[in-house]
Amino acid sequence: MNIEDGVLSESCEAWEYVILFPKIRGIAIHWPCSPLPLVTGNIHMTLRATPLVILLLSCLLMSQVAHSADRVIYEGSEGPGVGKHILFIASDHEYRGEETCPAIARILAKRYGFKCTVLFGQTEEGVIKPGSSKIPGIETIADADMLFLFLRFINPEDEWLKQFEGYLKRGGPVLGLRTTTHAFNGIKGDYAFFNFNHSDPNFVGGFGRQILGETWNPKLGAGHYGRNHQFATAMHSVPENSEHPVLRGVGEMHAMAGAYSARPMPGSTILATNQVLQSMEVGAPPVADKEPQPAAWVREYQYEGGPKGRVFCSTQGASEDILSDGVRRLIINATLWCMGMEKEISADADISFVGPYNPSTFSFKPSITDARPGEIEGFESPILKP
Numbered sequence: 001m002n003i004e005d006g007v008l009s010e011s012c013e014a015w016e017y018v019i020l021f022p023k024i025r026g027i028a029i030h031w032p033c034s035p036l037p038l039v040t041g042n043i044h045m046t047l048r049a050t051p052l053v054i055l056l057l058s059c060l061l062m063s064q065v066a067h068s069a070d071r072v073i074y075e076g077s078e079g080p081g082v083g084k085h086i087l088f089i090a091s092d093h094e095y096r097g098e099e100t101c102p103a104i105a106r107i108l109a110k111r112y113g114f115k116c117t118v119l120f121g122q123t124e125e126g127v128i129k130p131g132s133s134k135i136p137g138i139e140t141i142a143d144a145d146m147l148f149l150f151l152r153f154i155n156p157e158d159e160w161l162k163q164f165e166g167y168l169k170r171g172g173p174v175l176g177l178r179t180t181t182h183a184f185n186g187i188k189g190d191y192a193f194f195n196f197n198h199s200d201p202n203f204v205g206g207f208g209r210q211i212l213g214e215t216w217n218p219k220l221g222a223g224h225y226g227r228n229h230q231f232a233t234a235m236h237s238v239p240e241n242s243e244h245p246v247l248r249g250v251g252e253m254h255a256m257a258g259a260y261s262a263r264p265m266p267g268s269t270i271l272a273t274n275q276v277l278q279s280m281e282v283g284a285p286p287v288a289d290k291e292p293q294p295a296a297w298v299r300e301y302q303y304e305g306g307p308k309g310r311v312f313c314s315t316q317g318a319s320e321d322i323l324s325d326g327v328r329r330l331i332i333n334a335t336l337w338c339m340g341m342e343k344e345i346s347a348d349a350d351i352s353f354v355g356p357y358n359p360s361t362f363s364f365k366p367s368i369t370d371a372r373p374g375e376i377e378g379f380e381s382p383i384l385k386p
Contacts, residue, residue: 079113091121097150249347
């Protein structure tokens with residue numbers, strides 16, 4: 001019997017112990033003292049399977065699995081991003097941020113050289129659970145050069161929020177997609193001001209409004225615009241801002257997720273607006289009575305008087321949205337701009353997907369119920385399904 005995820009098991013028929021680890025093809029230990037073939041990547045060794053060797057190997061490899069199994073890391077080897085770390089955090093209930101984030105992370109790692117760490121909302125057992133407030137790995141924010149968020153109504157513990165807040169205090173750049181405008185909800189105590197509906201004038205609208213530039217408040221013009229799941233969205237660059245680096249090389253943009261209305265904070269620069277379409281088809285005619293709304297903007301934030309940080313926010317970005325070359329290039333360009341790397345933005349840069357990408361249509365019903373971060377390690381594994 002072979003048990004995955006580092007569990008040592010015994011085959012009663014052959015007295016064979018097998019250990020399988022996510023990063024290692026397989027280790028078969030034949031009891032009690034036959035030679036042990038050890039294959040890990042391109043390294044081939046033969047060890048004698050004494051009880052001490054078995055114990056030491058198990059402890060060593062299990063410690064490696066414990067560190068990596070709750071997140072996925074993509075690291076490039078060449079390009080302008082070498083030596084820079086982007087932290088992605090994905091946990092929303094509907095728009096498949098758990099697909100968007102690793103897909104964009106792979107592009108930025110493989111084609112630009114960044115180290116990209118992707119954290120996910122998870123169950124207690126370590127299975128990816130969209131919308132979960134349990135998001136292991138926040139300690140990696142300490143050395144992050146960029147924060148890429150796809151969140152919705154999460155309520156993490158105070159220690160998690162303390163580390164998150166530490167990043168804002170140093171003015172680190174932030175990119176937020178879709179429901180990240182209402183990233184936090186239900187927080188009590190010291191960090192309740194992060195909630196999307198926070199009403200205190202000193203931080204009205206919480207993290208979304210004060211950092212990204214908008215929250216979720218349909219009564220004040222920030223909510224669904226048109227029939228979601230029935231009307232798709234065209235996005236158009238704002239002509240007067242067409243020379244902005246984020247728009248370099250960005251062509252037609254079609255988003256499958258329905259449009260939002262938005263009233264970004266004063267001082268925001270609107271780069272793209274949306275147009276509600278009459279169906280989900282690319283090129284469908286617009287809905288006549290729906291005037292364009294801001295769909296992507298940039299701004300600066302300053303948290304508690306600290307250093308200023310760059311921000312990009314878009315009300316689009318669902319996993320099917322980034323099938324559009326224009327939407328995907330907009331997001332890639334925005335990541336570089338947020339990091340002060342606008343000189344590296346090229347209109348014809350390769351922003352094609354890395355590895356299989358077959359996104360799921362957005363829905364409150366999860367598209368996956370048994371996937372773990374380790375299953376999408378490397379550049380060739382499917383995200384998140386074949």
